[in-house]
Amino acid sequence: MGLLSDPVRRRALARLVLRLNAPLCVLSYVAGIGWFLALAFPPLTQRTYMSENAMGSTMVEEQFAGGDRVRGFARDFAAHRRKSGALPVAWLERTMRSVGLEVYTQSFSRKLPFPDETHERYMVSGTNVYGILRAPRAASTESLVLTVPCGPDSTNSQAVGLLLALAAHFRGQIYWAKDIIFLVTEQDLLGTEAWLEAYHDINVTGMQSSPLQGRAGAIQAAVALELSSDVVTSLDVAVEGLNGQLPNLDLLNLFQTFCQKGGLLCTLQGKLQPQDWTSVDGPLQALRTLLLMVLQQASGRPHGPHGLFLRYRVEALTIRGINSFRQYKYDLVAVGKALEGVFRKLNHLLERLHQSFFFYLLPALSRFVSIGLYMPAAGFLLLVLGLKALELWMQLHEAGVGPEEPGGASGPSPPLLPAQSVGLASLVAPLLISQAMGLALYVLPVLGQHVATEHFPVAEAEAVVLTLLAIYAAGLALPHSTQRVVSAQAPDRGWMALKLVALIYLALQLACIALTNFSLGFLLAATMVPAAALTKPCGPRPLYATLLVLTSPAATLLGSLFLWRELREAPLSLADGWQLFLAALAQGVLEHHTYGALLFPLLALGLYPCWLLFWNVLFWK
């Protein structure tokens, strides 16, 4: 600090920052991206390890052997489901009761804000069925959850079969210390959300549901199961939850331990684990997995029913059975044994899962990057914004003196105070207008869908998406309308002040996002930072404009979709990509209203107005 309070050195340092600003920015940006890419390589990735003592020291012997039972239950369930066309509630109740569970049902209904075209539903109603295995000699203070979502498109009957067979097996054991809730939800995630809200007796999303009659204390952990066939070639684990929340790493470690023990093939993001970490191939494969995870986490949507449990501080993950064309196949007994092992270990827990990491990235199932190692990547990117802001601040401050003027004994810069006041006054209008635009983007599409459907030949869902796009695009016309408001007293100072505010605003937002959801923060920083740093009303304006449009939040979303499909090895054509983009917009709005996902309000109320400020800067006259 002494360095900066000495005026001579201070000036020298300032000159250094000003002169070397561009190279420093480039260096910092490259360092950030490079650091991120290096996360997949061994010094930065570490082996996972079990931190929780209660789950680590003893192994359990799995005894589940109900293969025929699984198939029988699954066949009956599928038959009853086909007959009734909905979840066979009565059959499930009867079967659960016959294996010795306390059975309860919960009916729920929800009118979506607008029709969900992807899942083809609008007025949703359903019934959740759950059975509680009461642990002998325990007072129902803690419980574990095994849940199977049944959606309109995914029948998941094998998973229901496995759930029932596991329930029957678990019921005959004496060693349970925690109650186990076997939950079958209808309407996949909506059912899970309704059940969770009712279990915790709250209402955060406007769901109408009947109150729960049976409870089993505080839920300690949950596992969601999705199977599509009798045999599986691999099990895929999904950890990314609502708003990018992740379960404690120990839960994943536990599952991986039992996969290894049972010789099951486990994948992450549908990708196999690289075997060879010494050469470049292994880490490169891990990098693809890492990128997929970052994209999934950044989307903020729950990737499976487990994602909704995380809000209630219930550690949870989703296990998906995948049947592809690999030659090693496992029947459901092997899956059942792995689940049995997981539940028995969770049964040993004396405290909540809290020993291991809550913030991590996964380049492979057995490797992780901890928060201390990935944060510098985002830090470097945000440093660019900081450097730019510093440069502008100095330029604004010392405009009268001039940055090139040799330092030394000069009096206080006389034009400083008037310049500053003019700058600030001229900022109010663009700030207000862009925020209002964001508010309109957030509120109008859903609110005005009926007006839109009356005047245009479109359905509600289309209306919402098209309104979104229209308002978004209308924002681009803003500079022309704001110009009149802004006084053109000090043209250069005006845009500098505006850009300074925009840079600080952006840096603050991105830093906050990166703290809670690193993936989203990093993705937005990697795209928005270069354009934000470069934008100015002089120089090659068309180039800047193109760059700015290409890095706007919506374009980032579109680009992410293409990248995601590319990494999944299912590349998109342009037309498909556009369709997917429209669907993703609708889903984003819908998920905000149904589950409380925060991505849509974040983009609409935070980043879009901020991006508009840069657009304003670009077209400053």
Next chain:
Amino acid sequence: MAAALPLAVLLLLLLGPVGGGHAEPPRDTLREELVITPLPSGDVAATFQFRTRWDSDLQREEGERITLEKDNCHLLVSHYRLFPKALGQLISKYSLRELHLSFTQGFWRTRYWGPPFLQAPSGAELWVWFQDTVTDVDKSWKELSNVLSGIFCASLNFIDSTNTVTPTASFKPLGLANGTDHSFLRYAVLPREVVCTENLTPWKKLLPCSSKAGLSVLLKADRLFHTSYHSQAVHIRPVCRNTRCTSISWELRQTLSVVYDAFVTGQGKKDWSLFRMFSRTLTEPCPLASESRVYVDITSYHQDNETLEVSPPPTTTYQDVTLGTLKTYAVYDLLDTAVINNSRNLNLQLKWKSPPATGALNRGLVFAEAPPVPFLYAQRYVSGYGLHNGELNTLLYNTHPYRAFPVLVLDTVPWYLRLYVHTLTITAKGKENKPTSRPPAVLLAPVGEPHIPTARLPLLSPSVLSALVPSVVAAKPVDWEESPLFKSLYPVSDSSSYFVRLYTEPLLVNLPTPDFSMPYNVICLTCTVVAVCYGSFYNLLTRTFHIEEPSTGGLAKWLANLIRRARGVPPL
């Protein structure tokens, strides 16, 4: 009267050696009972009760002892026959009026198993009435809990002022009492207490036949702890010695309830036998017992047509209204030689027979129908998420078709869980009532649909530290008959002075305690660094620096330069 008493004692003392122990009718009796109840869920409950009654006024004679000790006389009270000496001495030393102690592992599921004979909360529960002669109740209570801790090998020594309460309404003396001054009552629950064989063995040793003969041979630890519910209790209280109640007797009840699980122990069948439950059969009554009986609940209350068949066929049956329903019990009197002599042992068997019309497929399997709902049951849970606030909810269900029950709710909340009592709301029949003065004397009205009243108490809550919060719900039904088997546990003199007690499950509440672990430290350090850096940077960025020409000096500068020149240092 005061003069007559020593005289009577003196007389007894004189008569004692003359009459001899055998000629005198025994002043203490033991009655042992076992009730086997097939539960609606397919499980089976077994409740043992050993009742020792001693026609002796322990405390008064204890007082005598002190005066007579000087004479080195033989003392009646030092001679214990059936009544355990350890407990007898406790009564006199701490001037107890009543003592109720229970150890429970598991939770009685009233909703599925129906109302129990005697309910107990999960963990250890101790409540004691002291005589009104006790001057320092808290000291006696502390000492008593420590002594009991030693007797029963339990952690009762953890009972202290932080978990002891003095309920003013929910608890009344169960035995003979002249007035109830609640300042002599102490109540504590330890919900964490784990019950195991180390608690069972001392309990068994208190029995006159230990586990050598009679019903107590069935008390085999490895089977008793292979159950889904285990509750053992000791109740001591004074009762009337005769119908006119001129003098008192002491009654000790040792009860033990276990629930065998149809799926864990019974392989999914609901056919039970004594051997299957206890891996023992009955061979003889306890020779010291004056009554030794086994009761089997053979009431047919299931909707389906299955009937319960008991073998060997009972000699007599007994009918009574228990907890609002008419119950039929098959009675086996072990003192009746015919019961055991036929086959040299008694292995009671319970078999479910269904008529052929319903198909033999499901015979004996646990039925898949929802069990009948009891009249009154309770549920308790924590609601909300996050650590900044939460609610405790207690739901009471009254499913009686027309009757309303006055209900008293007692909640023991540990001191580190702060409740905002002003947020207490009581909802009945969908209407919210704010309690006006002191909370809960609320009338629970019956409505068609089950769940009506809730008491919501938001709380300031927390992380890894967890608190177990038990709750007691005491209802006072007007015309419920007590179980014939446990009739005398509730005083009959005053019809309004007994309770049916329901215990809700304990709750696990997350408290916002800082865990001083790695993330916590990281957050603290990072915030500190950021705060320091921010302050300095902000200061530097907003401040403008001017270089001021040094003023032309003064006396101080001149002096300083003078000194500097002398030292050979360049001047200022």
